[in-house]
Amino acid sequence: MACLRTMSRDSTLPRLEMQMLWQHVLQVPRSWLIAHDTDPLEPGAIIRFRELEARRMAGEPMAYIVGCREFMGHDFQVSPAVLIPRPETELLVETGLDYLKGKQSPLVLDLGTGSGAVAISIALRCPAATVVATDLSGDALAVARTNGRRLGAKVDFFQGSWYDALPGRKGFDLIVSNPPYIAAADSHLKEGDVRFEPAAALTDGSDGLSALRVIIEGAGRRLLSHGALFVEHGWDQAQAVRQLLQSTGFGQVASAPDLAGIDRVTGGIYN
Incomplete structure (x- = not known):
């Protein structure tokens, strides 16, 4: 089963953007991603990530994809x-x-x-x-x-x-x-x-x-x-x-x- 480490090798997104999308999909902080990068991912989470990844690859702003921006x-x-x-x-x-x-x-x-x-x-x-x-x-x-x-x-x-x-x-x-x-x-x-x-x-x-x-x-x-x-x-x-x-x-x-x-x-x- 795929994990964050293998998914990161397959993604063409910059690392930071990829992490932001995974944080959004899994609703976890960045520190969790680092500590659990070999945990198996549920198929539904992978599908959701791929959907968001495609939107970003099409140029859609990250802020709209994740729904927030710091100010x-x-x-x-x-x-x-x-x-x-x-x-x-x-x-x-x-x-x-x-x-x-x-x-x-x-x-x-x-x-x-x-x-x-x-x-x-x-x-x-x-x-x-x-x-x-x-x-x-x-x-x-x-x-x-x-x-x-x-x-x-x-x-x-x-x-x-x-x-x-x-x-x-x-x-x-x-x-x-x-x-x-x-x-x-x-x-x-x-x-x-x-x-x-x-x-x-x-x-x-x-x-x-x-x-x-x-x-x-x-x-x-x-x-x-x-x-x-x-x-x-x-x-x-x-x-x-x-x-x-x-x-x-x-x-x-x-x-x-x-x-x-x-x-x-x-x-x-x-x-």
Whole structure:
């Protein structure tokens, strides 16, 4: 009967990905795989592994196959209805949290929440905050609400397009967003994991700046005086985003680089 050791010789997947799939199939930690690599495998487990292996070989992201992705130290459930949380987006959370330091009972808005990773991470790290999150997709909000319940985060979720999800709501100390910012003509939309992710969460179908314009131009009417807005954007959009912020009444406008040294998050304080 086959065992993990013999199966590893037959698989063309990278070792780490193979281990992740076996952990998912057998519902065991990695340490168990190492200690039991010669144990016989049940035929049903082998069939299930081969099914998942075929999906990965076809290019499907590991996060969708195993149904989760780590972000800010927590495992978030994901599905093809939401973007897969990425390490560079942790910078958006950290920037927002830095701004909230010392504020009592701040009101925070996350626009286009997807899996809820940003909103939930802020709520967990700043429990004094009231966090509100929106998304146009009902399927995405279902994933976000599930993550909120699982992780014990207090976040109120609303469905709608950007600020339209919260008509008349204002007085926010902080607004954050990781909107679709890839231009429709960008070749990266046909490469790697993004081929499987929801297009509406990746691209605005235009120049990559239209969602950012809506968010920036509408922020002043929703923020408190001296409230802050921070947005994630593309590798070549920092200057354009800074100009948008400056032209709509924001001061102290600045960009922050991600771990690759690319300006990834830009924001400012509303005067």
